[in-house]
Amino acid sequence: MTIAVPSDVRVWLAGGVTDMRRGMNGLTLQIQQGLGRDPHAGDLFVFRGRRGNLLKILWHDGVGLSLYAKRLEQGRFIWPSPADGAVAISAAQLGYLLDGIDWRNPRHTWRPSRAG
Template structure:
């Protein structure tokens, strides 16, 4: 589990993301497509096309971190919107990452 400080906002990048992207590529996607600053301390969650891999991008005030979780079976539940960003709570994020369908 990611040690999330209280007050941190969590954003889900809707749709599918090219999961070959690393830290810098995802940070650029946050800036250009989501129109947000990836360095303000919010968490950004991305999911690949198959739905079994999620990446979390987070700047903790010191540096940028990238967390990844790949499921052995099942898929992550994801918003149905094709593009954009959806805000969720840290508790919702924890449930989403720990309870795939």
């Protein structure tokens, strides 16, 4: 399943590690106090766990707050360091991230060598 995120939505990666036991209320507090942002402004906030294979996404779509989770069966999500703080990425980069692709430098793995 894919989250239908409008292309103009701001996406924030919370740098560092987040306690994945946190639910909607705990993550909302982290957005307000730790990131200094409004969790109800329509931005999408992404958090990564210690092992690096689990993400949680918090998003207020104007109607209500949603909490999504994704776990990779193999590999780890590429993540900014804690020193970077919250990093803004595009909705397209979020798509790469959710597929386990390096969102900082996505590349095609195969290109045709000739046409026809």
